[in-house]
Amino acid sequence: MGETVENILEIKNLHVHYVTEDSVVKAVNGVNLKLQKGDSLGIVGETGAGKTTTALSVIQLIPDPPGIIVDGEILFKGKNLIHNTEKENKQLRGNGISMIFQDSMTALNPIMRVGDQLTEAVMTHKKGSRAEAKRQVIELLETVGVKADRYSDYPHQFSGGMKQRVLITMALLCNPELLIADEPTTALDVTIQAQVLELMKQLREQYSMSMILISHDLGVVAQTCNRVAIMYAGEIVEIGTVEEVYTNPKHPYTIGLFESIPKLEEDQEMLYQIEGSMANPAALPTGCFFHPRCKYKMDICETTSPEMQGEVHLSKCHFQVRDEVKA
């Protein structure tokens, strides 16, 4: 097939359900995506769109029960992770794939010194002495802007932005090839967010990592990623380069999402609003999941789920809405 660029990650038709006594919550419904080496992909969507569940499946941390990967493949460098044993998974996490979690306040052990937590992570994954591990930790801490004398401090002595730097350090310690960052700056103030995003961008280039950045903030993704996927009700409804999707959104949901953000550059009396609320993943609508809220809805939308259309910039809609609007 003569592939010139290697796909570091490929997700094929992923379905994840959370099964409880009285309902089946369909969190991810047929996600397909490819990530090339060096790519940074942003996944954008509102609460309950299935962003975090997709990420957790990649790193094989779906809480089971109640979570089940019902169908699909997750190929990391060509190997299907779903059939991995727990031992293989442990090898993979940290070394191959690392994840930064949303809540830096709870992701660290409160009664262990920060430096020790980091050193422990290195010792788990790499051979070598403790002293060597410690040296490595201190070096990386300095790279992300945490001074070496904070090695022996406890997490509560760190501010939110500093804790996030510690988590970034932890994720990068074993030189992962793929970094998944789940809302890494959501809990931070804007000026600190700007610092952390800048840092992540630098480090990604320095270590030539691929990255998936999950966020509900379209602005954060625009600043950090080169490709973007928009999720709604467990599906990717639109995917393409950031420039394409942001300047020429095709799916009605994406269009609505952009219109509904208050913009600094423009003055509007009223914001555009997408009517209704997020589809209930325990009782998804028929046909296109977005049809109950879509203002371009036709009969076919109620019955048939649309296919992904397009080649580089894809959208999951029966119609090329933009063109019709223009016409």
Add this chain to the structure above:
Amino acid sequence: MSSQNLLEIKHVKKLFSVPKGMLHAVDDVSFSLKQGETLGIVGESGCGKSTLGRVILRLHEPTAGKILFKGMDITTFSKEEMRQMRQHMQIIFQDPYASLNPRMTVSQIIEEPLTFFRIYKSDKERRAKVAELMELIGLPQSASNSYPHEFDGGRRQRIVIARALAINPSFIVCDEPVSALDVSVQAQILNLMVKLQKQLGLTYMFISHDLSVVKHISDHVGVMYLGQLIEKATKSTFFKRPLHPYSMALLSAIPSVNVLDKKDKIILKGEISSPINPQQGCRFAPRCSFAQGICLEKDPEWKEVEAEHFVACHRVEELAQGMIHYH
């Protein structure tokens, strides 16, 4: 024309005694607000914006200063007088999940303030008012016997708004009312708040960390840093020509969705310092690119630089004339 001012606060301070010393949550803040207008207050976590909102309603007792509401100094009011006064001033909190009693139905929640202030003599009138309020905020009558947990965040925030409006207040402190909501729902709630303001002539003090939201809803914008108001101007002036170095950095740090706009960001060094026993001089000086000797020694004066544009900075003249600037 101070007679038009609905609210005027003068040199308000709120200090909390903590084991390490005195925490200056609100430190000498003065401003006025006219009937029917919205003042947006922005700032990062810990800057005292929520405390200020609460002090104005005397939910916290101010340590010093005057709060004139409709020309009366409410800091001198007795408990009973204050209780009556609260009919005119209400607050909406950030978290609609925590601010509704889970064991009360929607109609009971909205009815409670009416019962408390004994506004209607008969049950019938009171119920009619509840129905009217539900109509006003866009909830169907069929929802009146439902409980808060049956609603999503956006609808819960609507219930909170209805409860605040029940007793026809003229002034509402909105403390991050849309921060917990997704963008599409955020747009619905912001539109509702704008509509209600016009319809009922409400005056808002809108507290938020999100500058684009504040820009959308406010007539005036105030920026807080470590307990102090450092800049206040009309919306258009503030967004066109911010003069305080911190305001400039704050505006620059917002991740823009405009992918074609590649302007350099102002990345602030360091983090917000502690509000406990703050040092002499400008609070922002340790992070400021333009700080000089005087900034560390003397508190900057709160001056009206141009009409309705107040700034507290020693070097504001130089900044205003473009003699010093970022990049």
